């Protein structure tokens with residue numbers, strides 16, 4: 001019998017396992033393909049804020065960025081590289097947004113060095129840019145480090161049953177609490193209001209004579225170079241999906257696109273692709289992650305006296321799966337959000353601390369039920 005079983009060993013699941021072990025809980029973490037084998041293993045894993053004018057996601061990412069920078073530096077400094085970030089506008093409109101961000105920034109901004117500006121292509125150099133201290137996570141080693149105090153098993157979860165006050169996983173493991181951290185893969189709990197979209201991404205490690213000390217984001221993300229190697233990645237491919245596409249993913253075409261886009265920003269010399277990583281990242285339909293308990297839709301709808309048409313639903317009226325939680329939908333900011341959200345989820349599971357309505361998966365139930 002475990003206190004907690006976490007399903008999915010990406011950055012979300014591993015961050016939750018880490019928090020639970022730290023709270024002296026007995027944790028089992030299961031993943032069908034291994035640690036950081038999904039979207040997390042493919043990610044460039046840059047830790048950066050969101051450069052937009054306003055909005056809930058910008059605020060959430062601002063808080064998560066400050067929290068996670070300190071978190072990785074303090075707890076996982078050997079697999080975390082602090083690097084100055086240079087974010088360059090793609091066009092006039094995104095340039096205006098960066099200008100606005102700079103004028104209202106509360107984070108400490110920096111000027112890009114002459115050295116880095118000299119490596120940019122002339123057009124990239126002319127565009128509006130923003131620079132600050134940020135970081136890059138080594139995804140696989142960080143996830144592995146995070147779950148050191150937990151038991152890990154490589155196993156696909158096919159069955160999840162609630163029986164006599166506890167969860168039974170694959171008819172084999174028992175737990176008081178279960179956390180679903182399964183990313184963009186098929187959801188184990190089928191609820192009609194729970195929908196995630198998987199966006200395909202591709203990252204390449206390239207050997208190059210170009211020395212780059214910065215994390216650079218423009219059309220794609222480019223990592224600082226280490227031992228003559230830098231990473232170029234993006235999650236831009238909305239047309240390919242491993243479960244629904246007829247044709248296999250074209251690695252050569254993906255490589256060419258990444259190199260062409262990186263070349264628009266940086267003068268890359270003597271390039272040789274040495275490794276490819278691909279994976280899906282999962283996003284929610286309002287771009288805000290989903291953290292917390294899951295509503296039992298059938299039971300809640302059958303409940304008398306709940307007004308599902310109201311503009312201000314009370315999530316307290318809904319009926320939830322007992323001791324079952326999810327953490328998912330981090331979009332392109334999994335490494336920024338996961339440590340911050342895992343702490344919020346730990347406080348919910350262990351201390352019944354309320355999770356804000358903007359993060360709760362119940363918001364999707366409320367929207368779905370209103371339309372019925």
Ligand SMILES: Cc1cc2nc3c(=O)[nH]c(=O)nc-3n(C[C@H](O)[C@H](O)[C@H](O)COP(=O)(O)OP(=O)(O)OC[C@H]3O[C@@H](n4cnc5c(N)ncnc54)[C@H](O)[C@@H]3O)c2cc1C
Nearest residue numbers: 008010012032038039040043045046157183201333334335
């Ligand atoms: C190319 C690329 C670049 C990216 N760059 C960045 C970046 O720079 N910064 C950033 O913050 N984010 C980035 N992201 C996004 C980030 O990777 C994701 O937000 C993050 O990895 C999501 O983590 P996760 O744990 O939710 O999902 P995943 O890492 O996908 O983990 C889910 C895990 O669940 C397992 N699983 C699913 N179903 C089952 C089952 N039934 N039984 C057992 N195991 C199961 C899978 O095997 C998988 O390992 C990028 C993504 C990609 C693809």
